[in-house]
Amino acid sequence: MPPAPDSRSDDEVLAATDVTVLLRYGLTQDAFRTALFGDGAVAGAVTLDRLGVLPRSLVFVAEIVRAGGLAYAAELPEPLPDPEPAAVLRDWLTEAARTATSPEAEALAARWLKAVAELIALRRTTPTPQNPGELPD
Template identity: 50%
Template structure:
């Protein structure tokens, strides 16, 4: 793909990505599965959370929580993000990740992924502001 071409997936298509499945296969493996987790998975998660009105800083803070306490600990917190719907969505992702995440290394990967999602949400918001929507 030419760097100036627009991506071929719509937001609706990106939002249908199975993030939990991408965690199961991409967390323990390097290569294409990990790339899909950080590519399609992060974009899909950003689309979903952005549509729910979740702020990037909330997702980044969750990443810090995962880094500090681990994926399993974070998945058991009562409120992962502001809003019940966003909390339950992310809880499913974290529970899936917790099943395969190796302590420390896996926690770090999930934390970095959450930080990537936060950045993507921020980029989406900035782009919308620039076009006046």
């Protein structure tokens, strides 16, 4: 019998999620919207939280998307203060701008960014259980 595969935490699984693909389809097709705002938002939060992004920075970018559009936000020289998370976010914004051509899709993208920011804030304020099956008090 082959050995059991190494177990991975939910964080590791979600960090490997292709957020770009979820944005591509979730902003333009109703069938993928739940995945975008579910696993996609959590994956985005895990990824950006690991890179140290502050929720307020992401909310600011969401407001830029709402006011100026995805293409404008994607072309910002520094959408986030640090280069590594800025590059990740720029990739997401660029793909979203390429596929989300309606005002409704751009508004959804702004909502998604705010959802990701909320999840980052929750990750930072909710204690992590010591044992995976244990819930915090």
